[in-house]
Amino acid sequence: MTLWLMAGLLFTPLAWAVLTLMVDFRKGRLVTWLGMAVQVLVSLGLWAAVASDGGFLYLLGGWQAPLGIELRVDGLAVTFVLLTALVAAACGWHASIYLDPGKPWHRYFWPLFWFLWAGLNAVWLGGDLFNLYVGLELISLAAVGLVALGGQADALRAAIRYLMAALLGSLAYLLGVALIYGQFGTLSLAGVTELMNSGDAQSGQTFPLVLMLLGLALKTALFPMHGWLPPAHGIAKSPVSALLSALVVKASFYIAARLWLDLGGELGGFALAQLIGVLGSLAIIWGSWLAFRQTKLKQVVAYSSVAQIGYLFLLFPLTWGVTEAISLQAQQGITLQVISHALAKAAMFLAAGNLIMSVGSNRVDALAGVSRFLPFSLFSFGLAGVSLMGLPPTGGFAAKWLLLQASLASGQWWWLAVLLAGGLLSAAYVFRVYRASFIESTDTDQFYHPSRSLEVIPMILALMSLGLGLVAEPVLSVMSLPFEGGGQ
């Protein structure tokens, strides 16, 4: 049973990618609808299987590491696989209506979309450092292609800048992998951890870990290396921006987090953990402030991503040198933050796309009067904003509450100020968009009405992010399921 599920999960996205490469936009759309249904069902099946039987290690084709590909299917991985399936299916559905079939280059959306999905699944499940690199590169190249789909010079400039940053980040990561392999002679993350704990390797140097974290932080757009993100996410088509913000930046963060949790205890240090935390805090403050200052709607949402990514990096100080219980609390808070931000930000970008489509301009002040014409999309935007602010009962609230408790329990009270300031600042930029849209005196009467399904999709995502706070307990319990040893 799990064999079929794994095959369905990993093989079919590549198959859909190749299939859609050969057909035009409309046929590609049909293939993708079928594929998305299969992926969502398979992901749900795998999640249910892991929730009932626990995680397992899966050797692709029965080959042992290091030549074979080793997949670790644990609770955290399947949670992210399921999240990817839900968010990507929503974005794909939105794109199938939103993108103009008349433009010949739009047909390349589908193969890129599927390659991206395949890369994401590979990263969530990857158990060895080199395959994580391959997965990361697959994601980056597909994501750059999707940004370039806009077609104009500005879109290409953003895409090239993104590509350069992503390539540099990957190489830094790969150099770290080379050094780790040179030292330990194994690529498996579990193997490296084991060697390090058994103590027969010479005392670990921090440099490879710092190098890998640096590369991954560049790819995750941690302050001050965030310069490539807002242009790329702002200029891409809305479904693409939603995919990039919700899922793509999370992939490199996920690898950084796994590295830190496995190796950070030995190789990291107090100063390194605090430094990363401080950079994350600066990202929260500076990103929110810039989001408040932007004149274009999608730039507001893109800078808000920079800020929300900052929260994720609080994982590093909150899990170093603390007790097991506090570390677990911080990990749960960060995971909830990843999930709720993915749902909320996807909803926000899709809703922003609808609003822009309706008023025909991407400026915030052009939204005047739209509240009467497009209340549904505006409401989704606001619901997603509520989750970003961290008001109860949203997923964002549950995440920040856990982080707050972890920082108090570990005596690192200074993160508290950051958490509070971040919430207030995000309220400021969300309300600014609202204020613009409720201005009644406007000379425009021409509003384009997007189709109903375009408006429903962001609403579903926003409601899911809202409801996450209520179902946080079962989600968290599946997430922390450990392995149960080779259950192929």
Next chain:
Amino acid sequence: MTPSLLYAFAGVALCGIGLFGFLRLQHLLRKLMAFNLIGSGVFLVMVGLAQRNGQPDPVPQALVLTGIVVAIAATALAVVLIRRYYHLSGQTTLAEPAAKSARPKARSVNREGAPE
């Protein structure tokens, strides 16, 4: 100091040169060449550093093959993007154009507005 360790040091030197070029050069094709230089340096480190009792280790060589494929794919994508960008804007660097040309206002429904 074994010969293979020499390869690793050469790789580190290549990485350094490449990184310098990547950060300092403005021309996109030169940047791309610098990226390839860093890549070659990383591959040399990978092959040179991994030794099993003086014998070369086959695993990193297999990995480097995969790495080369990835680097070629990335380079090809970058070249296509740079070429298209040059055709559209006439520029070979990422600098923002000083004077923005007036864009035609008409846009179809699906176009999300040019950035300004």
